Amino acid sequence: MGCGPSSPEAERTREIDKDIKKGQKEDNRIIKLLLLGAGESGKSTIFKQMKKMYGAQPTDEEMVRVTSYVRENVINFMKALCDAVQDFGIDHLQSEADVQAVNELMDVAGPEELTPALAEKLLALWHSDVVQQAWRRRAEFQIIESHTVFIERVMEIADPSYHANFEDMLLVRIKTSGIRNEALEIDSQVFHIYDVGGQKNERRKWIHCFEGVTAIIFVVGLSEYDQVLLEDPTKNRMMDAIELFQEISGSPYFTEKPDRPATKILVFMNKEDLFKQKLETGPKINQIPEWKEDFDSFADIETRRLQAAGQDASEAVIGTNYFISKFRAVAPKGGEGIVFRSTIAIDPGNVRSVWNVCKIAIIEYALYELGS
Ligand SMILES: Nc1nc2c(ncn2[C@@H]2O[C@H](COP(=O)(O)OP(=O)(O)OP(=O)(O)O)[C@@H](O)[C@H]2O)c(=O)[nH]1
Ligand SMILES: [Mg+2]
Known part of the structure; x- marks a missing residue:
């Protein structure tokens, strides 16, 4: 190894090393x-917050999707409760109106079927004694606990003019x-x-x-x-x-x-x-x-x-x-x-x-x- 002037190869190697x-x-x-x-621990919810904080705004397309998911979430929330009412054998306490509402809900196939008329029945069902009994035992079945917010707002959510906002986007559950x-x-x-x-x-x-x-x-x-x-x-x-x-x-x-x-x-x-x-x-x-x-x-x-x-x-x-x-x-x-x-x-x-x-x-x- 000498200390003389460097060869073109050595020079090139040095340049490459510098680049690397x-x-x-x-x-x-x-x-x-x-x-x-x-x-369900909340990873995506934090991810959404970070994206929003640093400029990646949700697109209109995403918000349409969220609107539909919110409706689906509220239907699933009530379905889970009604299933639990049945599983726990507390259905004998139901009124005739409750029975009808449950039957109607169980027939719902998609978010587009959440009408204002159904929403009214679901809200009454949610506040009924039987459903509240099942809610208190929610650790025994699967339900998204934060969706009480959606059921309380079901009249607004079922309205055809409803469009989800960013707060709804944070609350929605999409696995x-x-x-x-x-x-x-x-x-x-x-x-x-x-x-x-x-x-x-x-x-x-x-x-x-x-x-x-x-x-x-x-x-x-x-x-x-x-x-x-x-x-x-x-x-x-x-x-x-x-x-x-x-x-x-x-x-x-x-x-x-x-x-x-x-x-x-x-x-x-x-x-x-x-x-x-x-x-x-x-x-x-x-x-x-x-x-x-x-x-x-x-x-x-x-x-x-x-x-x-x-x-x-x-x-x-x-x-x-x-x-x-x-x-x-x-x-x-x-x-x-x-x-x-x-x-x-x-x-x-x-x-x-x-x-x-x-x-x-x-x-x-x-x-x-x-x-x-
Ligand atoms: N009330 C409340 N709800 C929360 C909180 N964090 C998340 N949630 C709700 O919990 C549900 C699950 O949250 P996600 O962010 O989807 O959970 P995840 O960890 O991404 O779940 P996977 O995608 O299945 O791994 C959503 O409906 C959220 O809105 C919180 O701090 N408080
Ligand atoms: Mg997630």
Whole structure:
């Protein structure tokens, strides 16, 4: 090896090396963010909020689709309740008008059949004693809990002039199948955000987006501590989320390696609004078989800790901290470095304020830890 003037070949090699390095640097500047979590936890709702915040507005075509889905969601909501009334054997309490309304509803084949006349009957049915009895036992069957908002507004939704707005778009339930992604510019950084389907049969597809991930937002349905999976009625949803989190947080794709640091993990304890409502009116955490063994002892210690620190020791805070402790316990190094936040994905103000803090953590992590 000499130190003399470089040959044209050596010069070209140097140029190519420089180009590769530049390309790698530019690639590194792209922040790859995955939204992971079980089905119905709220991933797509957060994805929609992010797209809206950073300029990707829903198209007219999408809103027409949402309008139709809202109508379908409200029909499915009432059908699920009527099925439950029958399954629970509480139909003997029904009035003749209720029986007719149920029969009419069960014949409805599509969203276009939701007429104002049917809507009126559905609203009366929803407020009837029998349906409310079934509603109180909703953990025993599958229903989208947030769709009380739709049934209360069914007269407006059934009106031919109804067009869904962005709030409705956040509330609507459309199951994700496969992987969606969107490139968004956030604070001068390019984020590639991935939204995946969370039901069990969707999870095997996730691996296709596991390379080169900067950060993961793992979404948990906090209010689902008393519910079972749609795809497996023997499995408690919160327990499934904890087991899934154990797999993800310990996956070799995301843990630290000699040539790269670990993927940044944030956990959104979502559906805080439904969680608080459920703690007031539904079963308590210590009544659920999966949690009753150690919840009370955790709550005792946690209450004393929070009170001594002069902090909010409400049932919701203690419940949230209890589940956070379960997630930490299954993560590597006791969940060190993992950020937990309570969220309400259907509330734009809430998501914006939580995201404003989280995005800084992600960008700083990408810039300093990953050295891009
Ligand atoms: N009240 C309330 N409803 C929520 C919240 N987050 C999500 N939802 C509703 O819960 C339902 C499921 O949310 P999605 O965002 O579709 O859930 P997902 O995780 O994308 O589900 P998959 O696509 O099956 O994996 C929708 O009807 C949402 O509107 C929340 O914080 N509060
Ligand atoms: Mg989804």
